[in-house]
Amino acid sequence: MKKVVKFGGSSLANAEQFKKVGNIIRSEEDRRYVIPSAPGRRFSSDTKVTDMLYDCYHQAESGKDFSGTLSNIRERYDEIIRGLDLDLNLDDEFRTIAENFKNKAGIDYAASRGEYLNGRVMAAYLGYEFVDAAEVVAFDENGNFDDRRTDKIMGAKLDSIERAVIPGFYGAKPDGSIKTFSRGGSDITGSLVAKAVHADLYENWTDVSGFLMADPRIINDPVTISTITYREMRELSYMGATVLHEDAVFPLRKEGIPINVRNTNKPEDPGTMVVESTCNKPKFTITGIGGKKGFASITIEKAMMNAEVGFGRKVLEVFEDSGMTFEHTPSGIDTFSVFVNQHEFEPHEQQIIAGLHRNVHPDMIELESDLALIAVVGRGMRRTRGTAGRIFSALAHAHVNVKMIDQGSSELNIIIGVENRDFETAIKAIYDIFVVSQL
Known part of the structure; x- marks a missing residue:
């Protein structure tokens, strides 16, 4: 070798x-x-x-x-x-x-x-x-x-x-x-x-x-x-x-x-x-938990946005014009949220709000700060039913309010948004339900 x-x-x-x-x-x-x-x-x-x-x-x-x-x-x-x-x-x-x-x-x-x-x-x-x-x-x-x-x-x-x-x-x-x-x-x-x-x-x-x-x-x-x-x-x-x-x-x-x-x-x-890949089956459903604090979310609400061609592109174009990258973009029928680094966002806050009004004419824009993102990662989640449910259950028992949840199409990770103050509590709750309870 x-x-x-x-x-x-x-x-x-x-x-x-x-x-x-x-x-x-x-x-x-x-x-x-x-x-x-x-x-x-x-x-x-x-x-x-x-x-x-x-x-x-x-x-x-x-x-x-x-x-x-x-x-x-x-x-x-x-x-x-x-x-x-x-x-x-x-x-x-x-x-x-x-x-x-x-x-x-x-x-x-x-x-x-x-x-x-x-x-x-x-x-x-x-x-x-x-x-x-x-x-x-x-x-x-x-x-x-x-x-x-x-x-x-x-x-x-x-x-x-x-x-x-x-x-x-x-x-x-x-x-x-x-x-x-x-x-x-x-x-x-x-x-x-x-x-x-x-x-x-x-x-x-x-x-x-x-x-x-x-x-x-x-x-x-x-x-x-x-x-x-x-x-x-x-x-x-x-x-x-x-x-x-x-x-x-x-x-x-x-x-x-x-x-x-x-x-x-x-x-x-x-x-x-x-x-790269392995037949080795993980001992636990999840492989690991990671996370960061210091995010902000910008939620754009507009009736019938789902029928408007190019709506998401127009929203992200505003952030691009300000030189900003985004972390996640969870959406609903009439809502579209963008999670960004709060420290980077704050200097451009009003510029971005004005840009969103010009580009997409929203009914309402709501900002929320001091958020944390937690990634629950694991190839074992693909073949295990109820993973998201167990996460929600663990966080509910720990009295943690979930601000956002986003699962990638690969089923390799689930991203959860919580308040900064709940960050450590949330990680402990998720670790306990998937690891400690299985030891």
């Missing part, structure tokens, strides 16, 4: 964590390509190296003396190098960084150095070849990721390398300037490497033992999901489950490469397998 393994910042925060990672990689010969993040927090009040780099660059950009902050960053790496007893000197690297900071090489360059330096340390520790992500991850001149060029360059480069360390999070434009993905983008780099080398498995190592069925800040010790499909994971990621960067799914899904989310601190745990 050929495995690509990515380790998050918490897995590489200090020398002890590096040793755990080294033991994991060396325990299986198949783990041939390693993608490291920048060092994360060593303890709760600590600062991530990436944040230190941002701060350091802002000082340089403002013409301030940044040498002290850069020295603190250097010490983080030297501490790891000493702890691993490595014969590695980063003097030249930090001289180059200091010079580029003075020359204002850009915030993306600054942010990427955390992964770059950790890649250097990891390659020296493992005895693997170091491959700079700037050589194999391509962005175009406008800063847009070029997936085809990346796949071609990376595939050709790694084809002749048996074992390599490739830093996560960044690549380069045609002129050589550094460009980063969004925060958490090392997951994306890992998936790109897995696709390029035609890996059998992509392992994403972090500080949790896979995807949980619900937010552990709301549910005490939630059950770990053993197997989840790409589509289910996409739904849960969108609704706040942030174990894996959602954009990391697409390169792997194209190739049918499964993802195994594992815990660096508990390598014996099997974690969660993320797959």
Whole structure:
């Protein structure tokens, strides 16, 4: 087998964590390509190296003396190098960084150095070849990721390398300037490497033992999901489950490469397998529950709207003209509701109301704020009758008023709208009825 393994910042925060990672990689010969993040927090009040780099660059950009902050960053790496007893000197690297900071090489360059330096340390520790992500991850001149060029360059480069360390999070434009993905983008780099080398498995190592069925800040010790499909994971990621960067799914899904989310601190745990499809039947009717607060609903009421051709398009056109996306659009015979991010909506509120009056001449427009959306996701719901009824029953017993319910045509998820104040109560009630009662 050929495995690509990515380790998050918490897995590489200090020398002890590096040793755990080294033991994991060396325990299986198949783990041939390693993608490291920048060092994360060593303890709760600590600062991530990436944040230190941002701060350091802002000082340089403002013409301030940044040498002290850069020295603190250097010490983080030297501490790891000493702890691993490595014969590695980063003097030249930090001289180059200091010079580029003075020359204002850009915030993306600054942010990427955390992964770059950790890649250097990891390659020296493992005895693997170091491959700079700037050589194999391509962005175009406008800063847009070029997936085809990346796949071609990376595939050709790694084809002749048996074992390599490739830093996560960044690549380069045609002129050589550094460009980063969004925060958490090392997951994306890992998936790109897995696709390029035609890996059998992509392992994403972090500080949790896979995807949980619900937010552990709301549910005490939630059950770990053993197997989840790409589509289910996409739904849960969108609704706040942030174990894996959602954009990391697409390169792997194209190739049918499964993802195994594992815990660096508990390598014996099997974690969660993320797959295209599976005959594996879930233990529970639902796979997981996710949700977000901070939505608003705009309800347009107009008699006979269902007979008016293009009514929905005219409504959504108003939001489009204001540069707004929408979350859900539940409708009735004479009503049409649009759920949007409240923070984004508020600055455009009156503009949108006026636009709706001009476009569709409603009988009434009603706004409601401080709403939350909860997604109940699961492939098991397709063959189980009464799922929506059980949700309503659980919420009624918990005295939660349901503002909206919307089931996708795939029968993979049910979206429930509730007031922000009922968010946690609703998730607990749904988890209890589908999980706790079945244990």
